[in-house]
Amino acid sequence: MRIHLPNSAFLGNIDPFFRAFDSSNSKKLEITSNKKWISVHPVVLSMVAALGLKVGKSNVHCEKMEATSKHYFERMGLFSFLGIKSGINITKHEPAGRFIPLTQIKDSGELTKFITEMIPLLHLDPKQAEPIRYIVSELVRNVLEHSQSKFGAILSAQYYKRSNTIRIGIADTGIGIKQSINMSHSASTDLEAIKLALTPGITGTTRREGGTEYNAGAGLFFIKSIAKVNRDFFILYSGTAMYKLLKSGQEKQHIQLYADPSRDRHSEDVDIPYWNGTIVGIDISLDSTKEFSILLDLIRDTYVKTIKERKKARYRRPRFI
């Protein structure tokens, strides 16, 4: 596999980065990078670290990083994940208020501990912290429950002062959404599987409405809704498909949530290099963070309406002939 760290890759312009990923020869990983300056979303770091863990340290080759911003990658823990001595010396400052370095979470206990420690690191007020810990908890639990990856979830996050935004990236190298959702459904493509996973009430664990005692199939719908209400980017990449929720226009005062992700303003790609697992990236703009409880009112309305409609669609009347 080959991956190139470009000059810039954030959720708005990440498509060329995904397309340039060479997923052939899955036993080895070669990393190259822009020589001048690299500025990337945490999801890029999480992807590279997840690949490094999968192939093993002895199978990673990383070209010597020359970019002026190389210290950032050292501080985020990328070289340590890859087992590479970067030779980059940095003075480690207290990370509070700035970032969450690459972190591997393999079980439920580690996740609970991580969430407790994460919020003080990002120095958020309670209103801002609420959706962020919600998102991290639900996304990482999805990985732990559905991915079947022995490496768990790889996560990193960064606060960007200029845009007052928290950017979060989570990657796993598990079975991917299609295989997971098809345990109970029959998605024929990766994109179809992604869209089913984003639909409220659909889970890979059962076809039954309301889910199982442990799973409702609501997690990703909640997260897409948080991103939509706050007018933020959200991407989901698995197999050869990517779904990207685009920012809604500021001119619209009233935001409508949709159960069907195809109705949201989005872009999709069905022919990108195969990612064996799932990648999620999300931006949370702290300027526009809506009250979480207002968001829950919108989710409640949409969720119940959807389930009623599905139930109605299945209802059959007797035909008297």
Next chain:
Amino acid sequence: MKKIKLFPRAGSFAENKDLARDIRIKEIIPSLEKEEVTLDFTKVESATQSFVHALISDVIRIYGIEVLDRIFFKNCSDTIKKIISIVIDYMQERD
């Protein structure tokens, strides 16, 4: 009436659904067999839908929606009230 305090186990952000399942299986269901139950959310600021689902969805499935006459939710924040309402709404609309 059996009172189950959630904060000592779930903390201020209730998100661990394994824990929620344990509380349901080991405490809520056995208690409902003989008495009413109060789930006390004092000091729990927020919860995930996954946590609340793992805590109560199977209780509704087993006993029917009438179980809400015997199970009470105490000192819930606005967020927790809304998440409980979402779970109860969709459980009432299920197959």
